Amino acid sequence: MGKKCVCKDCKCVTIGADVEFFLSDGDKIVSAIGRIPGTKKEQFLLLTGAGLHHDNVSLEIAFKYFNNFNDFNSHVAETMKEVEELVRPLKLVTKPSTIMPQEELNDPLAWQFGCDPDFNAWTENINRPPEITIPNLRTCGGHVHVAIKELAKNQQDYPLFIRHMDRTLGMWSLQYDTDTQRRLLYGKAGAFRPKEYGVEYRVLSNFWIASEELRRNVWDMTMDLARAYKEMKLPDYVDASVQESINNYK
Numbered sequence: 001m002g003k004k005c006v007c008k009d010c011k012c013v014t015i016g017a018d019v020e021f022f023l024s025d026g027d028k029i030v031s032a033i034g035r036i037p038g039t040k041k042e043q044f045l046l047l048t049g050a051g052l053h054h055d056n057v058s059l060e061i062a063f064k065y066f067n068n069f070n071d072f073n074s075h076v077a078e079t080m081k082e083v084e085e086l087v088r089p090l091k092l093v094t095k096p097s098t099i100m101p102q103e104e105l106n107d108p109l110a111w112q113f114g115c116d117p118d119f120n121a122w123t124e125n126i127n128r129p130p131e132i133t134i135p136n137l138r139t140c141g142g143h144v145h146v147a148i149k150e151l152a153k154n155q156q157d158y159p160l161f162i163r164h165m166d167r168t169l170g171m172w173s174l175q176y177d178t179d180t181q182r183r184l185l186y187g188k189a190g191a192f193r194p195k196e197y198g199v200e201y202r203v204l205s206n207f208w209i210a211s212e213e214l215r216r217n218v219w220d221m222t223m224d225l226a227r228a229y230k231e232m233k234l235p236d237y238v239d240a241s242v243q244e245s246i247n248n249y250k
Contacts, residue, residue: 121162
């Protein structure tokens with residue numbers, strides 16, 4: 001039986017993120033391949049403890065996990081500052097999608113998509129690899145990682161938990177993320193990956209990492225859901241209109 005969590009930030013839940021960015025030389029978006037250290041298999045360890053690597057043509061930061069917002073927020077700010085210095089004179093660009101210049105797509109790694117499958121919490125099936133209908137379209141996600149011991153032990157609860165993340169974070173994101181191109185490839189409602197510690201919510205783009213206020217919103221909504229799950233207070237139904245709203249937002 002669940003029990004009530006009385007702390008503001010539930011200390012038995014930790015939250016992290018992996019967020020992708022584009023790089024710009026001032027005139028155009030350029031590929032991160034060959035311009036930053038680190039790969040998916042061997043991340044470059046930053047001084048803050050975060051990991052850095054390229055993912056397709058984007059730069060990806062794997063932020064650390066924390067059980068309170070102030071530490072998470074400081075870590076994100078310090079890591080972003082370190083990466084900005086590392087890539088200078090190039091600049092980080094926080095946008096969900098872009099059409100890459102053809103000359104930036106010559107490396108074979110720029111054509112690798114969706115190496116690891118993710119799942120759909122609404123259909124409870126594996127998502128198919130993206131269909132590349134716009135060849136030069138590239139996108140950036142802002143995935144939220146939630147470590148909850150009870151959830152990791154009860155994987156049958158993943159779909160319901162992720163639907164509630166759609167109901168809260170996914171629907172909220174539509175106020176701020178008006179990009180429609182990214183969902184041609186990634187970020188449709190219910191996208192998640194099971195993790196040994198909990199779950200990775202893959203619906204959001206990178207928009208929310210750009211300000212402390214947005215980071216706080218994502219943190220609070222995620223922590224509220226985690227607390228409700230631990231206390232066994234999550235309703236067992238989420239209306240399917242949530243899925244339609246996220247997938248068909250224009």
